Amino acid sequence: MMEYIGATGIPMTFDPVSVEDGIDFHFILSFAIDANSSGNSQNGVFSPYWVPTLTPEGVAAIKESHPNVKVMASLSGWSLGDTVLHWYDPEDPDKWVSNGVSSLKSIINKYHLDGIDIDYETFPKNQTKFAYCIGGLISELKNQSVITVATIAPFYSTTDPYIELHDGYGDVIDYINYQFYTDKVRRPQGYLETFKLRAMQFGAEKLLPSYEIAGRGIQGDAFFQALELLEDSGFALNGVMIFSADAGSQNGYYYERESQAFLLNATTV
Template sequence: MGPSLLQTLALLVFQALIITSCAKSGPKNSNLFREYLGAEFKQVTFSDVPINSGVEFHYILSFAIDYTTASSSPSPTNGKFNVFWDTDNLSPGAVAAIKAKHPNVKVALSLGGDSVGDGESAFFDPSSPETWISNAVSSLTQIIQEYNLDGIDVDYEHFKTKPDTFARCVGQLITTLKKNGVVSFASIAPFDDEEVQRHYMALWKGYGDLIDYVNFQFYAYDEGTTVAQFLRYFDEQSGNYGGGKVLPSFISDGSGGLAPDGGFFTACSKLKSEGRLYGIFVWCADDSKGLGFKYEKQSQALISISH
């Protein structure tokens, strides 16, 4: 005898609940803490930054840029990346030492950034996309292996190419580095600017499954952002990068967005209560050094697995 109408209806309701539950499932709270360092040459070292053993800690070296370094007026190199961070204090030996001392530490490098040389904008400007991809894979593999790095972050903020070209070049770069086992994670660092968003959302549309974290620059919003505004911004960007781990962020000196002493941790606590605090990232250790890294300590305490 077949199932009764009541049994059939009950089964359909159960299946609908399962489907709904699966649809709502996604990233959960995380103990990930990430911090950029090295771009401002303030002699900050890895060991300066306090490391909570209850977090997964990512240093992000800033920046590797596909520009020349040998002149007073750097120019694009079509994908041949050079190191532009403070190598005196953030050397391959320093990376090895901090990773040996703290097993919860990983180190990545970030690409691009805002400027190069004496404040000139660092443009994404490939003269030949296919050659750019080849050169980028080769030059970055060499740097990553020399420094024994774990991941890559993409922080281009200025563009002289269309979004689909940016998406193809950077997407293929990430694809190849991951396929070759050169990096184990990748992130992007967009902010709320129309041109910037067009480029990164094109990249996300084509290669979002390869991007592990979205380091959204919430500190690029206006200074004095309120908790309520921040949470609305977070919802908006979570929609733009659907399914991604969008990380809340602050700038050390509080000069933009929701300041660390202006409600940032209140907002993060609410996200945590909702299961949406996928980590926290900070710009940047160079500035935090003069503040005694107090906000780094507070961030890590909030997300620590021992908390």
Template sequence: MSNMALPKLKLIFTLFFLQTLLTSPTSIQAAPANSNLFREYIGAKFKNVKFSDVPINPNVEFHFILSFAIDYDTSSSPTNGNFNVFWDSDNLSPSQVSSIKNQHSNVKVAFSLGGDTVNGVPAEFKPSSIDSWVSNAVSSLTSIIQQYNLDGIDIDYEHFSADPDTFAECIGRLITTLKNNGVISFASIAPFDDDQVQSHYLALWKSYGDLIDYVNFQFYGYDQGTTVSQFINYFKTQSSNYNGGKVLASFISDGSRGLSPENGFFTACDRLKSEQQLHGIFVWSADDSKEIGFRYEEQSQNLLATPH
């Protein structure tokens, strides 16, 4: 080998070394993960709350989540993926969706599937088969999305008559199809700390987590009297469970469970923000917040809109 070839080899080796260094997982710095996303469920309790009642900070990304669309009929029978609107559609109608989006360029409107109960009966996930459920769900939900001019879906089933793998396939294929068809631009899931619930959502996450944009983890599902340090630990545990997901902090308006705004929720959020882990905040729900003047919605959005 000639001496002239040596500098060329050195250059090739140096370039190779630099490329390896740049593509090595240990050398990549994670981008700051804080987000100004604020989300609020609305319409489940029929308390005449309107989109326009809720304060909207122009410096946040704001998602309303209509609650709920359920694959049940009015006689409380399951319908195998044929979804009906069960939110307060008198006050939260298609024209009101268009109006709030026209007034606020930072607002998107989604809707949630399932929920806890329908007419006092547990709203179970109960498909006849994967293929038939997905086919019916894609058709019925596309119709609702187009009628209401909606942007995304949230999955909030809490009761199951199907195994985790069936749930994962049904929901995963549904989200895939709606996204591929350009019908929705984002999807979220809303699990909480219960063995049966977690087994279903973690199966979904394992198979289709790359299609799920946000994890609306119901941290208000933990006991009332949760402390700030307990909340942080719960948050880190669930962030590990839903590894790579944007897990949002959350509270319940009436303060009945979890870490309430009065007892340190915003302290916990400040701490997460300082660690670049505050991916957003969501609230259950506007229906109850109306009675207390939406004071915690304003505080949440101010926190999210303020650079750390």
């Protein structure tokens, strides 16, 4: 189970979120950004921009009370305030990787984190150093045993750079948090067809179905009908990604509870 938390400015904490002890639950802090508060790039020097109520003490406490919980930092996201964030090719990619490792190691140690999620969402049209930089960053963090899990979060218009990243560094990527809600599919059969397409691009083994609470794409219990259809079609349901706990707080974390119940009862998990 993967869930983003802390991106919207709502003063969130981990405690109210429904966590079943029988399933691995990954909270994804949103976001750590290699930019200053004005949105100017910092050459791989990351800073945390999730809500300040998600504290290092809070991370330590939720992990102590639920040993099945891991906490990650998502990198970049769509924007910082009103400033849209873009992937930029650093002049010295190796220096960017070195800065990224150093700055993230500091954040990871401070917040007791277990991994990182890659969520750069805007790219230049020409070929970039994205795969080289991000692949190198994940590899080095894993080689140094700084993290134990790494995920990527492509969506419909960013598949190309993420396919390149996955093709080159798939051995250090654990899950694909594909944002299926961006495909604007609202019915279970359409969800299945889209899942098949993304499974061809990234492989089915690491691909997680995803849901945006009160947002885009499939909504309500049709999502769970789609999960049943995926299972009936032979896909192993290795987890669910939800965006986000901030929205889930408005409905008593219904989708978190139902998703975990579905996964615990799934025959292919």
